[in-house]
Amino acid sequence: MKGWHGRLLWVDLTRGEARSVEYPKEWALNFMGGRGLAARILWEHMPAGADPLGPDNLLIFAVGPLTGLPLPSSGKLVVAAKSPLTGGYGDGNIGSMAAVHLRRAGFDAIVVRGRAEKPSMLVVRDQKADILPAEHLWGLDTWAAERRLREDYGRNAGVLLIGPAGERLVRFATVISQEGRSGGRPGMGAVMGSKRLKAVVIVGTGDFNLHDQREVAKLGSAAYRDVKRSKGYSFWMRQGTMMTVDWAQENSVLPAYNFREGVFEGFKGIDGYRMEELKVTQRGCPNCNMTCGNVVRDAEGELSELDYENVAMLGSNIGLDDLAKVAVLNRLADMYGLDTISLGGTLAFAAEASEEGLIDERIEWGDFDRFRDLIREVALRETELGNLLAEGTRRAAEKLGGDSIRYAMQVKGLEVSAYDCHAAPGMALAYATSPIGAHHKDAWVISWEVATDRFSYGPEKARRVIELQRVRGGLFESFVTCRFPWVELGLDLDYYIKLLRAATGVEYTWDDLYALADRVYALVRALWIRELGGWDRSLDMPPARWFREPISKGPLAGSRLDIEKFRGLLDAYYELRGWDERGVPRRSTLEKLGLGFTVETLDRLVGLTP
Amino acid sequence: MGRVRVRYLGYLAEYAGGREVEVEVGESGARLIEVVRLPPDVSPDDLVFLVNGRPAKPGDRVRPGDTVSVMPHISGGAPAPSYIPVAAPARATA
Numbered sequence: 001m002k003g004w005h006g007r008l009l010w011v012d013l014t015r016g017e018a019r020s021v022e023y024p025k026e027w028a029l030n031f032m033g034g035r036g037l038a039a040r041i042l043w044e045h046m047p048a049g050a051d052p053l054g055p056d057n058l059l060i061f062a063v064g065p066l067t068g069l070p071l072p073s074s075g076k077l078v079v080a081a082k083s084p085l086t087g088g089y090g091d092g093n094i095g096s097m098a099a100v101h102l103r104r105a106g107f108d109a110i111v112v113r114g115r116a117e118k119p120s121m122l123v124v125r126d127q128k129a130d131i132l133p134a135e136h137l138w139g140l141d142t143w144a145a146e147r148r149l150r151e152d153y154g155r156n157a158g159v160l161l162i163g164p165a166g167e168r169l170v171r172f173a174t175v176i177s178q179e180g181r182s183g184g185r186p187g188m189g190a191v192m193g194s195k196r197l198k199a200v201v202i203v204g205t206g207d208f209n210l211h212d213q214r215e216v217a218k219l220g221s222a223a224y225r226d227v228k229r230s231k232g233y234s235f236w237m238r239q240g241t242m243m244t245v246d247w248a249q250e251n252s253v254l255p256a257y258n259f260r261e262g263v264f265e266g267f268k269g270i271d272g273y274r275m276e277e278l279k280v281t282q283r284g285c286p287n288c289n290m291t292c293g294n295v296v297r298d299a300e301g302e303l304s305e306l307d308y309e310n311v312a313m314l315g316s317n318i319g320l321d322d323l324a325k326v327a328v329l330n331r332l333a334d335m336y337g338l339d340t341i342s343l344g345g346t347l348a349f350a351a352e353a354s355e356e357g358l359i360d361e362r363i364e365w366g367d368f369d370r371f372r373d374l375i376r377e378v379a380l381r382e383t384e385l386g387n388l389l390a391e392g393t394r395r396a397a398e399k400l401g402g403d404s405i406r407y408a409m410q411v412k413g414l415e416v417s418a419y420d421c422h423a424a425p426g427m428a429l430a431y432a433t434s435p436i437g438a439h440h441k442d443a444w445v446i447s448w449e450v451a452t453d454r455f456s457y458g459p460e461k462a463r464r465v466i467e468l469q470r471v472r473g474g475l476f477e478s479f480v481t482c483r484f485p486w487v488e489l490g491l492d493l494d495y496y497i498k499l500l501r502a503a504t505g506v507e508y509t510w511d512d513l514y515a516l517a518d519r520v521y522a523l524v525r526a527l528w529i530r531e532l533g534g535w536d537r538s539l540d541m542p543p544a545r546w547f548r549e550p551i552s553k554g555p556l557a558g559s560r561l562d563i564e565k566f567r568g569l570l571d572a573y574y575e576l577r578g579w580d581e582r583g584v585p586r587r588s589t590l591e592k593l594g595l596g597f598t599v600e601t602l603d604r605l606v607g608l609t610p
Numbered sequence: 611m612g613r614v615r616v617r618y619l620g621y622l623a624e625y626a627g628g629r630e631v632e633v634e635v636g637e638s639g640a641r642l643i644e645v646v647r648l649p650p651d652v653s654p655d656d657l658v659f660l661v662n663g664r665p666a667k668p669g670d671r672v673r674p675g676d677t678v679s680v681m682p683h684i685s686g687g688a689p690a691p692s693y694i695p696v697a698a699p700a701r702a703t704a
C-alpha cells in the first residue's frame with residue numbers, strides 16, 4: 001500500500017512497552033488518517049465508557065496521507081482521545097515538526113494507553129521507541145521543557161508536550177509544540193497528563209512511501225505558487241487571522257463580556273493594525289509559505305504568538321482592550337499548556353459570576369492583574385476558585401448552582417470559540433453540531449452567512465454547514481493538512497484530490513471523499529452516543545443566552561436567535577445528514593456509510609430508527 | 611451633495627489607498643457599488659457589504675451620511691465542489 005505506512009506505534013505505559021503493529025488496510029482507505037483514523041481506533045480499541053483520565057483512554061497522535069509532503073501547510077497532526085472536558089470524542093490539530101517526523105519514522109499514528117508509574121516521555125527514532133524517565137521535566141512550563149529536549153535531541157526534532165496545566169489535569173489543557181502551537185482543545189493535554197506522559201519526541205529519517213513522488217512534487221510546487229499569487233497574500237502575511245478582529249467588529253460578531261455583546265468599544269486596541277505595531281517576527285508550522293503566527297512583544301517584554309481566537313477570547317470577551325496585555329495572558333496560557341479559547345470563556349464566566357454575586361471574589365471586566373493571577377491559579381489548581389475554573393464552565397456552573405449555567409457559554413461542555421451568534425443562526429448551528437463541542441474548526445460558516453441572508457433559518461444554512469463540515473472537519477482533518485491555503489487564500493480544492501491520488505495511487509473521486517467525510521462524522525457521533533450511553537438533541541443546542549438575552553449595543557442591537565426557528569434548522573440538518581430527529585444516525589445511514597459495525601451497540605443503547 | 615464614508619477591510623484597504631475614504635454623492639445618493647473602489651479582478655460576489663453595520667447588497671442605494679463597509683470573505687468563503695446527497699454509498703475498498 002502506497003501513501004500510508006499501514007503501521008501504528010502502540011505504546012502501553014502501564015507495561016512500559018512500545019511496539020509497531022499493523023492495522024487494517026480498509027481503515028486507511030475509508031477513514032484516511034488524522035481524525036478519521038483516530039475515531040476508528042477509538043471505536044475498536046477503547047473500552048466503552050472508559051474514564052477519560054484513566055488508563056483505558058487512548059491518546060492518539062495521527063497523521064494522514066498528505067501530512068508532511070512538500071505541499072502548502074502540510075505540517076499538521078491530529079491529537080485525539082475521549083475528552084475529560086466533554087465526556088465525548090475530542091480532538092484538535094497542531095502544527096509541529098513532530099507531524100513530519102512521525103511520517104518519516106514510518107507510522108501513521110501513535111496510540112498511547114495505560115499510565116506510567118512515574119513521569120515519562122516517549123522517544124521515537126524511526127522504528128525504535130523508548131519510554132524514558134521525565135522527572136527532570138515534570139513541573140516545567142512548555143517552553144523551558146521543550147528547550148531542554150532540543151538540547152538533547154536536536155533543534156529539528158519533533159516535540160509535543162504538556163505544561164503544568166496538563167500535569168494537574170486541567171480539563172482544557174492542550175498539547176503544545178514549538179512555543180506557541182497548541183492543539184487538542186477538549187483537554188487532550190489533561191489526558192496526556194493523566195498518563196504521566198510529559199513529552200513525545202520524534203526523529204524520523206525514512207521516506208514517505210508515495211505512489212508517485214514526482215507528481216506530488218510537481219503539484220505541490222504549483223500549489224505553493226498559487227498560494228503566493230493569491231490576492232489576499234500580502235495582507236495575510238501582514239496580519240494573518242488578526243484581520244478578523246476588525247471584520248468581526250464590523251459584522252457585530254466580536255464576542256464581548258462573555259458573549260453578551262457582539263461589538264467591543266475597545267476593539268482598536270486589540271486589532272490587526274495594533275498587532276502590526278507590536279509585531280517582531282512571524283512563525284509558522286512546517287512546510288508553510290503563508291505563516292500566520294504573529295509574534296509580538298508583550299507588556300512584560302516577552303514574545304507571544306497571537307491569532308484571532310486567542311485575542312478575542314482573552315481580549316474583548318473579558319473586556320480587555322490592550323493588546324500587549326492580552327499577549328501576556330496568551331503567552332502564559334501557552335507556557336502552562338492551556339487552551340486560550342476555553343480559558344477566555346472560563347475567565348469571562350468568572351467575571352460574570354462575580355458581577356452577579358455567585359462567587360465571593362471581585363473580578364472586574366478588563367482587570368489584567370487579576371486575570372493574570374487567575375490564569376496561574378487555574379493552571380496550577382492553586383486556589384479554590386482556580387480549582388473550580390480548571391473544571392471548565394459547565395462543571396463549574398453545576399457546582400456553583402443557581403443561575404450560573406446561563407454564564408457557561410459552551411456546547412457539549414466545550415467553550416464557544418470567538419464568534420458571537422445572537423444574529424448568526426447558521427454559525428450557531430455550526431457550533432451546535434461541531435463534533436467536539438462548540439468549535440469553529442469544522443464549519444466556519446459565518447463569512448458566507450453574513451454575505452448571504454444573515455437572518456434566515458432556511459435549509460440552505462444546514463446544507464452549507466454540512467458542506468463546510470465535510471471539507472474542513474471531514475477531509476482536512478483526515479488528510480491531515482492545514483485548511484488555511486483553501487479557506488483563507490482560495491487555493492483550488494482540486495489540488496488536494498490530485499495530490500491524494502498521486503500520494504496513494506487510489507483514484508478517489510469527490511463522491512468518495514464526501515462519503516468518507518460523512519462516514520467520519522457519523523462514526524464520531526456513534527462514539528459520542530456510546531460514551532455517553534445515550535443521546536438527546538438538547539446536546540446539539542447552542543447556549544441559551546443567544547436565544548434569551550438580546551445584544552444591546554451596535555447596529556444589530558436587539559438581535560437574538562429564535563428558538564423555534566432554530567429547532568427547524570436543526571431538524572433540516574439531521575434530515576440532510578440521514579440522522580433521525582434525536583440526532584442519532586439512522587440504521588440505513590450507518591449501513592450505507594459502511595459503519596455496520598456500530599449498529600448493534602447503538603441499537604442496544606438508543607434503539608436505532610430504520 | 612454630501613459624503614458617504616467607505617471603510618475597506620483586509621487587503622482591500624491596500625488597493626483602495628486607505629482604510630477609510632470619503633466619497634461625494636448627490637442628495638439622492640448613489641448605488642453602493644458606485645462608491646466603492648475595488649481591484650479589477652475582484653468580483654463583488656466575493657465580498658461582504660454593510661451599510662451602517664447592517665447587511666447590504668451591491669445594488670442598494672446609499673445616501674449622504676451613510677457608512678459603507680466592504681470586506682473580503684474571511685475564512686471559509688471559497689466554494690467547495692458541487693453538493694452531493696448526504697450519506698452516499700460506502701466506498702468499495704480499492
Ligand code: SF4
Nearest residue numbers: 073284285288292482
Ligand atoms: S497557515 Fe498558519 S496554522 Fe496553517 S500551517 Fe501555516 S502557520 Fe500553521
